[in-house]
Amino acid sequence: MAEAADCPLLHHPIDEAPVFTAASLMADVRRTRNLPHALPPAICVLDFDGDLTDSLVAQGVANPYPAWPCFHTTMFQLELEGMTCGIIPRTIGGPYSVLIAEQLAVAGVTLILGLTSAGRVSPDLALPSLVVATSAIRDEGTSLHYLPPGREVACPTAITDLLYEELTRTRRPVVRGKVWTTDAPYRETRTQLQTWASQGVLAVEMQAASLFAFGQATGANVAVVAMVSNAVDHTGEQFDTGTTEDGLAILRACARATRGFTSIHGT
Numbered sequence: 538m539a540e541a542a543d544c545p546l547l548h549h550p551i552d553e554a555p556v557f558t559a560a561s562l563m564a565d566v567r568r569t570r571n572l573p574h575a576l577p578p579a580i581c582v583l584d585f586d587g588d589l590t591d592s593l594v595a596q597g598v599a600n601p602y603p604a605w606p607c608f609h610t611t612m613f614q615l616e617l618e619g620m621t622c623g624i625i626p627r628t629i630g631g632p633y634s635v636l637i638a639e640q641l642a643v644a645g646v647t648l649i650l651g652l653t654s655a656g657r658v659s660p661d662l663a664l665p666s667l668v669v670a671t672s673a674i675r676d677e678g679t680s681l682h683y684l685p686p687g688r689e690v691a692c693p694t695a696i697t698d699l700l701y702e703e704l705t706r707t708r709r710p711v712v713r714g715k716v717w718t719t720d721a722p723y724r725e726t727r728t729q730l731q732t733w734a735s736q737g738v739l740a741v742e743m744q745a746a747s748l749f750a751f752g753q754a755t756g757a758n759v760a761v762v763a764m765v766s767n768a769v770d771h772t773g774e775q776f777d778t779g780t781t782e783d784g785l786a787i788l789r790a791c792a793r794a795t796r797g798f799t800s801i802h803g804t
Contacts, residue, residue: 546681551754559639566606575604578614578623580795581646582788583634585653585744587626589784596781599624607640617785617792624788631679631720631747638748642757648696648795649752651761652787654778655742656725657768658717658734664768665777667787669700669713670761673745674738677720680750689715692745693752696760696798703790703797704762708783714739716763718746730769740765758798762791 566572584590590613593599598615602623605612610625623646628634638649657664672691675681680690697713704711717738719725725741733741745761752759764787766776778784 546678547686549682551683551685559643562608563606563640563643566608570606572604572606577602577605577612577641577644577646578621579647579799580620580792581612581623581625581641581649582791583628583637583649583651583653583744584624584626585629585634585651585742586778588778589652589781589788590624590626592781592784593624598785606644607637610637615788617789618796620792620796622788622792628744630743631677631718634744635679635747635751638751638757638759639755642755647799648694648758648760649748650791650795651744651748651759652791653742653744653761653763654767654776655716655740655763655765656722657765657771658730658738658741660734660770662712662739662765663710664771664773665764665766665779666710666712667704667707668716668740668763668765669697669704669711670716670742670745670749670763671697671713672715673749673761674715674717674733675746675750677718677743677746679747680718683750683754690746690749690753692749692760694758694760694798695802696758696794699794699797700760700762700791703794704787707786707790709779712739716745716761717741718743727769762787 599613602612
């Protein structure tokens with residue numbers, strides 16, 4: 538069996554410049570699709586599930602943003618709290634969310650917000666509820682391409698308090714704190730859940746550590762709001778992420794927080 542020291546994930550030359558970049562890919566998308574250079578919406582949401590985006594599009598609330606230079610995704614846009622918000626559906630997991638976040642940052646997006654589904658870890662957490670992630674356990678691989686190996690990574694953007702304050706206006710309970718990011722949700726064990734709960738973890742999801750590491754390494758503004766909708770110890774209804782109106786309330790709160798963040802930090 539190979540030693541841990543031989544694991545490729547632990548030996549990335551993170552200080553060396555990459556040879557394949559988001560900027561070069563986006564230039565090729567613009568060329569092949571004859572797209573203009575255009576500044577995207579100031580805030581863009583990575584919609585993990587995609588159901589909210591689907592509903593907003595079906596109701597005519599969100600419409601395609603035609604200048605988005607991406608081979609892999611479609612960006613939609615909608616007006617919220619006097620500002621335009623972009624939303625990209627089904628950005629599932631750390632690798633995919635950071636792949637798209639790289640392109641959003643190069644395109645000039647002010648804030649990249651991961652809106653992710655999550656499972657409850659802390660037995661004290663209400664179900665359903667919202668968690669504003671302030672840090673994340675790095676039980677995934679993407680963060681190791683951006684930061685040296687480590688146990689935990691903090692949210693690099695000073696917006697978590699604003700998000701918490703604005704989200705308290707929604708219908709769901711809101712807390713802020715630590716999450717556990719995993720690449721393998723079907724490999725979670727009861728021992729892991731108990732261990733992380735004892736160490737103050739609130740919920741388990743698939744994006745936060747990756748996005749936070751990307752943000753720390755590149756200076757991009759990122760944040761994660763987790764919609765906690767299920768738990769292995771819950772016997773009632775599971776996966777209740779709310780109605781489209783609930784989702785819109787969350788997006789409006791995030792837009793208000795972004796506006797407050799930009800007014801304070803001038804980004």
